[in-house]
Amino acid sequence: MDLHFGDGKPTDEERAAVDALLGPPESSWEGADRSDGDLRWARGGRTARDRRDLLLPGLHAINDRVGWISEGALGYLCRRLTVPPAEAYGVATFYAMFSVRPRPATVLQVCTDLACAGAGASELCAGVEAGLGPGSGVGVERSPCLGLCERAPAVLAVRAGDPVRTAVSAPATVESAVLAASAPDAAPEEAPVAAAVPQAGGEAGNxxxxxxxxxxxxxxxxxxxxxxxxxxxxxxxxxxxxxxxxxxxxxxxxxxxxxxxxxxxxxxxxxxxxxxxxxxxxxxxxxxxxxxxxxxxxxxxxxxxxxxxxxxxxxxxxxxxxxxxxxxxxxxxxxxxxxxxxxxxxxxxxxxxxxxxxxxxxxxxxxxxxxxxxxxxxxxxxxxxxxxxxxxxxxxxxxxxxxxxxxxxxxxxxxxxxxxxxxxxxxxxxxxAIGTGGSTGPKLFCVSGSVARPGVYELPFGATLGELLALAGVRAGLRAVLLGGAAGGFVRPDELDLPLTFEGTRQAGTTLGSGVVMAFDDTVPLPRLLLRIAEFFRDESCGQCVPCRVGTVRQQEALHRIAERTGAAAAGDIALLREVGRAMRDASICGLGQTAWNAVESAIDRLGAYE
The missing domain is CATH 3.40.50.11540 (NADH-ubiquinone oxidoreductase 51kDa subunit)
Structure with missing residues (x-):
């Protein structure tokens, strides 16, 4: 097989990163110096193919050491694993954390997803970019959810090297984010894990x-x-x-x-x-x-x-x-x-x-x-x-x-x-015996947004949404609650007696999902929130099937058009959204496309988002 390797050569750092994972190459077929024996036959091809599963760790090794994946580094990794470069390129470009274009060794990821967006992520990102300046040597990237929703807004700094260094700032200010990016080793330690479990400090304790x-x-x-x-x-x-x-x-x-x-x-x-x-x-x-x-x-x-x-x-x-x-x-x-x-x-x-x-x-x-x-x-x-x-x-x-x-x-x-x-x-x-007959045992709920005490809560199945939000201290002016995350659905403030069980949420026309409960007060612009959900699904679609690949784009486009319009002016686009949503739900290969319309649909039907 002609693997069509390019002319790029790995740097010493890139070669060292791959060799640290795979060991030194044994022949020129894998990138070592050529010898007479190598001219006669290839050795180790089957063994190399059996190590295809090390492609992702190899990409991580290069990205951690250098900060991005060059053509020469990718080619060297492909030789070591006998992977066609075109396939490896497709893998490397599939993931958001990798880059195949030069970028600074330090990257600051600023979360701009739902919880962080409501906590001022846009202003934080603008402040960080101004604070670092153009010659800082730090790349600022807007990131999907970093999983730090109880401490929104959040940033993650990654500095390439041996070893790679990381620093988290959450809740982040412009000053703490700049410090994390410019000096990860000097950044303050993360909050203790117990801070994410408000019940641990309650009267009942652990x-x-x-x-x-x-x-x-x-x-x-x-x-x-x-x-x-x-x-x-x-x-x-x-x-x-x-x-x-x-x-x-x-x-x-x-x-x-x-x-x-x-x-x-x-x-x-x-x-x-x-x-x-x-x-x-x-x-x-x-x-x-x-x-x-x-x-x-x-x-x-x-x-x-x-x-x-x-x-x-x-x-x-x-x-x-x-x-x-x-x-x-x-x-x-x-x-x-x-x-x-x-x-x-x-x-x-x-x-x-x-x-x-x-x-x-x-x-x-x-x-x-x-x-x-x-x-x-x-x-x-x-x-x-x-x-x-x-x-x-x-x-x-x-x-x-x-x-x-x-x-x-x-x-x-x-x-x-x-x-x-x-x-x-x-x-x-x-x-x-814990929970209900149809939903047994305890359940963990991730509560964030417009609440006084965000964090992970453990309750038996059957507790109501209102009871959970009372523990978290929901703020005045509650506008909506999103259950199940971006793939879930909204419920109204008058539906807080909803039992948190799989069967109860299904009967109510929504979903429990993985346990996400995000509260939004009336200061959060709902159209902008829905547009961010649509942007998320468009970005995260793998593109394999047409209903999802095209549908998520059409959904985002329609929400862009109606963001500034309501009523009859938006009726045509709302009808288009319903048609596209049904097509994604019925024909997508996996759950991403099948659920990409859920939150938007529930916001239109339950909350009257565009009335």
Whole structure:
């Protein structure tokens, strides 16, 4: 095969970044100096192709070291992995965090999404650009949601080098953002994770919580502290009762996925465990990119060993020997915490070849995302891990039959997996007694926007929206509440008695989604908010299918036209929006296109946004 490599050559820094990941090249076919033997035959091609899944880590290595990905660097990485450069270019340009054009070594990402937009992100961005000036050597980029909604507005500074340096400022001022960009090492430390859990400081304290009870209480870097607070008791019980009994407990508990689809977890596990093909894989989806969502980040930062234990339990149940944790690229602190937890667990015999002396082998590999909302869809995530563009696959076959690397795969998000621990510790019946008959257990809600105490709240299913907002301290002048994030729907202030359950929100014509609750008062311009949602979906569409690729563009264009018009003047565009929305919902391959019209539709029909 002629891979058509370009003439660009990697710099020493770029070559060192790739070699640090892949090891030194063994022949000139991989970029080493040419020898006589290399002229006669190629060696290692099959082995290199089997490492295609290292393409995304390789792109991260270059981007972290240099700040962008040049033609020479991309070509060298392609030689090392025997990947056609055209394909690698398609992957590199798919992700928002990578650049194939020269840019400064320091990039400041300023979140301009829903929560931050309402907290003055536009003014912050203008102030930062003026404060840094044109010769600062810092690139300022407007970013989608950084998952720091409880501390809006937020910025993330990334300085390329060896090692790469990051700094977060939230809530950010012009001064703190400029400091984070100009001197990441000197920037103040992030707020403690417990600050994102307002209930932790309440009268009930952590004792009243289940999933969040260790956040702010246990040192997230100390394995012994975790074990002293009940850690690894669930894994020991799993080993005592066996894989089939673990799946039975999860099934009888009524646990469903917490990422928005609400698929029964026990059924997914059973379907994977029963597949004769080997190996089986476990994938933890920690790429929460829904605007307004940050619960998984809080769990990983505040209780990382719980996730490691939960993944081990799930792997034991389904017979997986390898797990992949796909972590959002915008979460530097979560990455450090989880990486440390995995390393410590491995060193203490809680990961590896013989966990707790039970003869069970399982290990976790962390893969970083690079800024692509679509990779929250499970099959797009699989493609991303395998080194391809993060585009969804058609189903069937389903992941439980042919998932990651074409093998049976279980995929769950962080909150779903962490729920497995109380199921085993309490028992299925006790867990199922929490919540309602159709929605069992506790649920985490990400509350942000026009509230006094934004953060992650844990409530049993069945609590009302009004009760949740009362805990968060909703401000006067409430105009609307967005449930489920950009892919969700709006409800009115007179609908706060809505029960927060999957069945209750469905009956009310909206969705619970992943647990996003964003409150907006009457100071927030609703048309501008809807336009930002449309811009988000247009930017995040992978472009694979026509209904979504074209529909998201037409939706944004129509909302632009009617932003300054109302009533009869906008009626034609509203009718067009409905037609485009129905086409996206009915014909898009995945949930992105199918839900891109939801929030706009609910704002028109429930809130009278353009009347």
């Amino acid at each position: 004792a009243a919580l289940t999933l969040l009870r260790r956040v702010g209480v246990v040192d997230p870097t100390d394995l012994d502290d975790y074990r002293a607070h009940g850690g690894y008791s669930a894994l020991r019980r799993a080993f005592a009762i066996g894989p089939a009994a673990v799946i039975r407990e999860v099934t009888e508990s009524g646990l469903v996925g917490r990422g928005g689809a609400a698929f029964p977890t026990g059924r997914k596990w059973q379907a994977t465990a029963s597949q004769p093909a080997r190996p089986h894989y476990l994938v933890c989806n920690a790429d929460e990119s829904e605007p307004g969502t940050f619960k998984d980040r809080v769990l990983m930062e505040g209780d990382p060993y719980a996730l490691v234990e939960a993944m081990t339990v799930a792997a034991y149940a389904v017979g997986a020997e390898r797990g992949y944790l796909y972590l959002r690229g915008e979460y530097p602190r979560a990455l450090r915490r989880v990486r440390h937890a995995v390393d410590r667990a491995r060193a203490r015999g809680l990961l590896g070849d013989d966990i707790l002396g039970q003869g069970f082998a399982f290990d976790i590999e962390i893969r970083r995302g690079a800024g692509a909302y679509i990779c929250g869809e499970e099959t797009a995530l699989f493609n991303s891990i395998e080194g391809y563009r993060g585009e969804p696959r058609s189903k069937p076959p389903f992941p439980v039959e042919q998932g990651l690397f074409g093998r049976p795969t279980v995929e769950n998000n962080v909150e779903t997996l962490v729920n497995v621990l109380p199921i085993l510790n309490l028992g299925a019946q006790a867990y199922a």
